[in-house]
Amino acid sequence: MSLAAAFVRVSTGSQDEISQIEAIDAYAAERGITIVKTFRLRGYSASKGTQEPALRQAIADMERGEYSTLIVTESSRLDRREDLDAQAEILLAIRAAGGDIDAIAEPTFGKTDFAGRIATLVAQHGNAEKSRLGRNQTYRGITMVRNNNAHHGPLRSFWKTRGSRYHRQAYCYDPSAVNDIYERVANGDTIASVARAYNLWPESIKAVIRFAANHTGVVECSYTHEGVTETWQHEVEPVVDSELWWRANRVLNANVTEQRANKGGRPVARPTNWLSGVLDCPECGGKLYLNEGRLPSGRLRTPKFRCNGNRKERLACGRFKGTDARPVIDLVSAMFANDSTEILAFQRVAGNAHELDALKASLRKLQARLSVTEDDDELDAMVAERKATKARIEGFVVVPDSYAYAPTGQTVAEMWNDGDDTVRRGMVLAVKAALRLSLTPHGDRWGLRVDTAATEGAESTIVDLGNGLCFRR
Numbered sequence: 001m002s003l004a005a006a007f008v009r010v011s012t013g014s015q016d017e018i019s020q021i022e023a024i025d026a027y028a029a030e031r032g033i034t035i036v037k038t039f040r041l042r043g044y045s046a047s048k049g050t051q052e053p054a055l056r057q058a059i060a061d062m063e064r065g066e067y068s069t070l071i072v073t074e075s076s077r078l079d080r081r082e083d084l085d086a087q088a089e090i091l092l093a094i095r096a097a098g099g100d101i102d103a104i105a106e107p108t109f110g111k112t113d114f115a116g117r118i119a120t121l122v123a124q125h126g127n128a129e130k131s132r133l134g135r136n137q138t139y140r141g142i143t144m145v146r147n148n149n150a151h152h153g154p155l156r157s158f159w160k161t162r163g164s165r166y167h168r169q170a171y172c173y174d175p176s177a178v179n180d181i182y183e184r185v186a187n188g189d190t191i192a193s194v195a196r197a198y199n200l201w202p203e204s205i206k207a208v209i210r211f212a213a214n215h216t217g218v219v220e221c222s223y224t225h226e227g228v229t230e231t232w233q234h235e236v237e238p239v240v241d242s243e244l245w246w247r248a249n250r251v252l253n254a255n256v257t258e259q260r261a262n263k264g265g266r267p268v269a270r271p272t273n274w275l276s277g278v279l280d281c282p283e284c285g286g287k288l289y290l291n292e293g294r295l296p297s298g299r300l301r302t303p304k305f306r307c308n309g310n311r312k313e314r315l316a317c318g319r320f321k322g323t324d325a326r327p328v329i330d331l332v333s334a335m336f337a338n339d340s341t342e343i344l345a346f347q348r349v350a351g352n353a354h355e356l357d358a359l360k361a362s363l364r365k366l367q368a369r370l371s372v373t374e375d376d377d378e379l380d381a382m383v384a385e386r387k388a389t390k391a392r393i394e395g396f397v398v399v400p401d402s403y404a405y406a407p408t409g410q411t412v413a414e415m416w417n418d419g420d421d422t423v424r425r426g427m428v429l430a431v432k433a434a435l436r437l438s439l440t441p442h443g444d445r446w447g448l449r450v451d452t453a454a455t456e457g458a459e460s461t462i463v464d465l466g467n468g469l470c471f472r473r
């Protein structure tokens with residue numbers, strides 16, 4: 001049977017007291033805990049810190065061993081929330097007296113890594129304060145923007161704002177381009193070809209077409225502050241006729257079919273091979289993609305690397321005629337699969353401050369356990385352990401932490417052979433970035449070249465694999 005005290009705090013005129021006591025009684029009965037004392041604080045505002053004498057009394061009771069647990073409905077009953085230093089101090093004192101706090105609504109409160117939790121609390125509080133301050137300041141600015149019916153929010157291509165802060169006026173700086181885009185799309189040009197003509201991404205062209213302000217002359221602005229969204233209308237000069245706007249949008253709508261609807265999940269474009277889209281076109285500098293699959297006749301095509309231009313325009317240069325993929329893939333594979341260079345990781349190579357932290361934590365745990373242990377033998381063992389831990393803490397010599405690249409025990413070949421396509425792709429890209437992996441003429445065919453010029457002078461080049469991993473070549 002364990003003993004506990006209930007801690008109830010209510011503000012004046014509140015009906016909350018009975019419900020708190022009922023909750024605590026039910027909680028105690030369920031766990032076979034006997035409530036030996038009840039602290040009732042009425043009309044005490046926690047934010048004035050006046051409940052402290054009662055908490056001090058509870059700590060003294062715990063030190064005498066009268067009970068080991070203080071039960072509250074929520075941790076906020078214990079202390080004012082704003083002053084986390086005071087809260088931390090009280091919680092630590094209860095813990096040091098060998099006591100514990102049970103917060104019914106927060107089962108993990110004070111249970112796991114106590115000191116760490118306090119640190120987190122203080123940090124969270126600081127962060128919340130700071131961001132609230134920032135949000136309020138931003139909101140004051142937005143209120144002025146709204147009162148002026150000025151512009152706030154994102155704009156489409158060919159649109160800009162001018163004017164002073166809080167008075168921003170949106171305008172289209174190239175109406176003829178916008179009109180031309182609407183005309184082209186309305187007349188059935190592909191989005192990709194229009195995008196190419198204006199050096200934009202296809203999605204940006206669609207966004208221009210969908211932008212209602214282009215024909216209505218009104219931009220809907222909105223801002224959400226503490227869950228309330230306010231909207232206002234910002235007037236602009238319209239750019240296209242409504243008739244043209246509708247014609248172009250109808251073309252886009254025609255493409256929205258059942259088959260193209262988002263069926264959920266993350267739309268990931270999977271490369272057919274880890275080398276597809278990695279190597280540069282030797283002629284134009286675009287990317288080479290693996291071209292494989294079946295011919296219209298149904299026969300398998302010989303896999304080839306072909307130029308597909310850059311990612312934005314996706315236009316082959318026509319000068320690079322393609323090369324058989326198999327030999328290139330085999331060459332790159334062989335290069336990695338037989339490389340016994342060690343993978344290095346950025347890690348702690350010296351320093352032991354973390355061991356001291358662990359010792360201190362185990363001492364706190366021992367102290368807490370000492371007051372609740374009844375068994376004499378166990379108690380003797382714990383006292384001895386506590387003595388030993390204290391001695392180790394006193395004699396502890398802190399070695400400052402230092403970090404460096406050190407071997408992980410894995411080689412490039414092991415990483416390559418164990419890795420999936422994503423890992424391999426990452427490794428090839430890392431080598432390409434560090435050593436300029438490229439295709440080079442080799443008689444009448446294309447060979448692979450790893451640039452050693454980068455390593456001249458220096459002993460080795462670091463190939464950065466990301467995630468703190470690298471290797472030297």
Ligand SMILES: [Zn+2]
Nearest residue numbers: 281284307317
């Ligand atoms: Zn090319």
